[in-house]
Amino acid sequence: MKLFSIKPVYAHCDLPCGVYDPAQARIEAQSIKAIMDKFGGLDDHSKTRAIIIKEERAELVKHHLLVLWADYFKPEHLEKYPDLHDKFWHAIKQASECKHHVEPAEGQKLLDMIDEIAEIFWATKK
Amino acid sequence: MKLFSIKPVYAHCDLPCGVYDPAQARIEAQSIKAIMDKFGGLDDHSKTRAIIIKEERAELVKHHLLVLWADYFKPEHLEKYPDLHDKFWHAIKQASECKHHVEPAEGQKLLDMIDEIAEIFWATKK
Amino acid sequence: MKLFSIKPVYAHCDLPCGVYDPAQARIEAQSIKAIMDKFGGLDDHSKTRAIIIKEERAELVKHHLLVLWADYFKPEHLEKYPDLHDKFWHAIKQASECKHHVEPAEGQKLLDMIDEIAEIFWATKK
Amino acid sequence: MKLFSIKPVYAHCDLPCGVYDPAQARIEAQSIKAIMDKFGGLDDHSKTRAIIIKEERAELVKHHLLVLWADYFKPEHLEKYPDLHDKFWHAIKQASECKHHVEPAEGQKLLDMIDEIAEIFWATKK
Amino acid sequence: MKLFSIKPVYAHCDLPCGVYDPAQARIEAQSIKAIMDKFGGLDDHSKTRAIIIKEERAELVKHHLLVLWADYFKPEHLEKYPDLHDKFWHAIKQASECKHHVEPAEGQKLLDMIDEIAEIFWATKK
Amino acid sequence: MKLFSIKPVYAHCDLPCGVYDPAQARIEAQSIKAIMDKFGGLDDHSKTRAIIIKEERAELVKHHLLVLWADYFKPEHLEKYPDLHDKFWHAIKQASECKHHVEPAEGQKLLDMIDEIAEIFWATKK
Numbered sequence: 001m002k003l004f005s006i007k008p009v010y011a012h013c014d015l016p017c018g019v020y021d022p023a024q025a026r027i028e029a030q031s032i033k034a035i036m037d038k039f040g041g042l043d044d045h046s047k048t049r050a051i052i053i054k055e056e057r058a059e060l061v062k063h064h065l066l067v068l069w070a071d072y073f074k075p076e077h078l079e080k081y082p083d084l085h086d087k088f089w090h091a092i093k094q095a096s097e098c099k100h101h102v103e104p105a106e107g108q109k110l111l112d113m114i115d116e117i118a119e120i121f122w123a124t125k126k
Numbered sequence: 127m128k129l130f131s132i133k134p135v136y137a138h139c140d141l142p143c144g145v146y147d148p149a150q151a152r153i154e155a156q157s158i159k160a161i162m163d164k165f166g167g168l169d170d171h172s173k174t175r176a177i178i179i180k181e182e183r184a185e186l187v188k189h190h191l192l193v194l195w196a197d198y199f200k201p202e203h204l205e206k207y208p209d210l211h212d213k214f215w216h217a218i219k220q221a222s223e224c225k226h227h228v229e230p231a232e233g234q235k236l237l238d239m240i241d242e243i244a245e246i247f248w249a250t251k252k
Numbered sequence: 253m254k255l256f257s258i259k260p261v262y263a264h265c266d267l268p269c270g271v272y273d274p275a276q277a278r279i280e281a282q283s284i285k286a287i288m289d290k291f292g293g294l295d296d297h298s299k300t301r302a303i304i305i306k307e308e309r310a311e312l313v314k315h316h317l318l319v320l321w322a323d324y325f326k327p328e329h330l331e332k333y334p335d336l337h338d339k340f341w342h343a344i345k346q347a348s349e350c351k352h353h354v355e356p357a358e359g360q361k362l363l364d365m366i367d368e369i370a371e372i373f374w375a376t377k378k
Numbered sequence: 379m380k381l382f383s384i385k386p387v388y389a390h391c392d393l394p395c396g397v398y399d400p401a402q403a404r405i406e407a408q409s410i411k412a413i414m415d416k417f418g419g420l421d422d423h424s425k426t427r428a429i430i431i432k433e434e435r436a437e438l439v440k441h442h443l444l445v446l447w448a449d450y451f452k453p454e455h456l457e458k459y460p461d462l463h464d465k466f467w468h469a470i471k472q473a474s475e476c477k478h479h480v481e482p483a484e485g486q487k488l489l490d491m492i493d494e495i496a497e498i499f500w501a502t503k504k
Numbered sequence: 505m506k507l508f509s510i511k512p513v514y515a516h517c518d519l520p521c522g523v524y525d526p527a528q529a530r531i532e533a534q535s536i537k538a539i540m541d542k543f544g545g546l547d548d549h550s551k552t553r554a555i556i557i558k559e560e561r562a563e564l565v566k567h568h569l570l571v572l573w574a575d576y577f578k579p580e581h582l583e584k585y586p587d588l589h590d591k592f593w594h595a596i597k598q599a600s601e602c603k604h605h606v607e608p609a610e611g612q613k614l615l616d617m618i619d620e621i622a623e624i625f626w627a628t629k630k
Numbered sequence: 631m632k633l634f635s636i637k638p639v640y641a642h643c644d645l646p647c648g649v650y651d652p653a654q655a656r657i658e659a660q661s662i663k664a665i666m667d668k669f670g671g672l673d674d675h676s677k678t679r680a681i682i683i684k685e686e687r688a689e690l691v692k693h694h695l696l697v698l699w700a701d702y703f704k705p706e707h708l709e710k711y712p713d714l715h716d717k718f719w720h721a722i723k724q725a726s727e728c729k730h731h732v733e734p735a736e737g738q739k740l741l742d743m744i745d746e747i748a749e750i751f752w753a754t755k756k
Binding site for chain 4: 271273275276279282283286
Binding site: 172174 | 299304
């Protein structure tokens with residue numbers, strides 16, 4: 001693990017409309033996965049809280065993915081990555097799925113889907 | 127510029143209360159800085175929009191810093207970093223300052239303050 | 253005036269996940285169009301307010317379209333309407349476009365795109 | 379199924395302050411009713427989620443009714459419909475009631491109250 | 505300075521549904537009035553910010569008044585204060601009015617209307 | 631019952647940046663305490679609702695305290711009250727604590743911490 005300063009999370013946006021970073025969706029998805037990991041060991045009060053928080057985080061994942069998909073990606077990206085729509089559609093659906101489930105595998109699946117999108121994103125920034 | 131996949135933005139949280147990442151505050155602060163960089167060249171309609179968005183982003187920076195300060199950091203961290211309170215107080219005040227200003231230097235100052243906090247954060251995660 | 257106008261505003265949802273209605277996106281889009289229609293005649297204070305409200309409404313359109321796209325539509329719909337992803341992508345991008353513009357034609361374009369989606373939606377409910 | 383179903387979902391606003399449509403409150407109320415219809419058959423995790431969502435939807439109903447009552451309706455409408463205040467007050471209270479209950483009859487009562495308001499609304503638009 | 509000033513800020517709620525306090529609406533209305541008082545002396549950037557903040561505060565006033573009106577007040581209060589509906593309707597409409605105006609007199613009118621409601625509220629708590 | 635109760639609910643702000651009042655945090659904290667007082671006697675449905683509402687109220691307390699701490703208080707106040715940072719940090723942490731607990735003593739502790747801050751606040755306004 002290194003200093004934050006030599007591992008930029010970010011990239012200064014070179015487009016007219018702003019700064020984008022798949023990390024926003026990913027951090028919320030990590031919360032979801034962490035909640036699922038702990039869910040079994042929680043008492044009833046905490047289980048209710050966990051469901052509330054999981055619900056909110058999943059909503060944030062959906063929002064951050066929407067922003068990436070519709071605000072950042074442009075027709076030229078779509079030409080190069082013709083399954084881009086499908087990747088986002090399934091990732092956003094998986095975020096909804098995480099509202100229904102507490103199995104960590106569902107959270108991991110969401111993280112993997114976001115990572116696939118992040119790879120495409122960073123490839124387009126090169 | 128490298129692949130996202132070998133530079134983790136994130137760290138799986140080993141604490142009972144969740145996932146924290148200074149990147150959340152930083153990404154919003156980058157938006158603020160980017161808006162300031164472009165502000166001078168915008169038409170009136172876009173200037174109004176830029177102020178609205180800058181206002182929201184600054185509020186998000188404040189929120190994300192609050193979460194780090196009050197939820198993540200514990201008394202043992204404070205002992206090791208006695209100026210932690212001051213660092214957060216000034217960074218949050220700087221986020222408010224960015225609502226009032228359009229000079230990129232104000233946005234940069236906010237980014238620098240968040241980076242200082244991020245360094246402490248990542249040092250405590252080692 | 254077209255066929256949408258003889259469709260009921262509501263439909264009791266026969267699916268496990270809830271109630272969907274393209275009217276939610278459409279009503280917000282109408283607001284955007286109405287704001288654009290009036291924009292030229294407004295004083296400075298009202299122009300600023302109009303931009304704030306237009307910004308919020310466009311965000312709501314994007315949110316409501318996301319819900320329809322990712323929560324309501326299923327793979328079987330996509331098979332029947334292979335350009336469904338594109339229709340949503342362009343409609344959501346058009347909602348962003350409406351944040352940048354005050355020409356009523358941009359609002360009308362958004363309304364037309366939502367109507368096309370609504371027609372597909374109601375066809376799948378028959 | 380009643381007369382509301384032959385009313386258009388939308389109406390271009392001819393007033394200076396915007397677009398109003400009782401469908402906004404009604405769609406959220408339908409969600410509440412749909413949640414109540416399914417509540418008995420849900421598992422514990424889904425029951426908690428249902429209560430969270432019902433809570434949010436009821437809040438949205440209250441908000442949309444407030445907008446209609448205070449933004450759309452004018453003194454001349456009140457003269458013609460002297461029980462307008464009471465109708466809104468009871469409908470908003472019924473939305474709160476739906477937060478406390480899971481009996482579908484409570485959701486239906488809310489829908490009926492919104493339909494009564496919608497009838498008055500559309501009568502004033504003729 | 506009037507009798508409201510010697511009332512406690514808080515009162516432990518003796519009703520099943522919670523804690524209510526007209527101070528919530530009043531504090532937001534004071535912000536609106538303070539913004540109006542300063543508006544004339546602001547530069548363009550700050551004027552835009554002031555309009556954004558005034559818009560939000562007015563929305564909060566409307567929300568807090570809705571809560572008091574529909575959640576706290578009961579039929580027995582209405583019997584004793586038959587113009588209660590009208591008082592709330594006009595106060596909420598005045599909050600909307602404050603979105604359109606920057607004259608401090610409009611903010612003062614809103615404050616006075618909230619104070620009248622607060623007097624009734626505290627009378628019912630005796 | 632202490633001196634706070636004879637302080638006015640409101641104070642016209644004499645600073646350039648707005649109106650501040652610890653009552654905003656306190657009213658939300660009272661809700662939390664009231665929910666805790668009733669929690670034991672609630673049925674399952676209401677318990678879930680109580681946890682949702684407690685979660686929201688605690689979040690609002692944190693937000694209102696952040697505003698006071700970072701927007702209202704200035705370096706000169708800090709000189710006079712060197713433990714101001716600590717008082718806020720612990721109060722905000724206590725608001726988080728209230729999300730985890732249903733014992734009224736936790737809510738009372740939060741109220742006491744807010745009252746201490748309120749005393750300092752009002753002392754600086756003299």
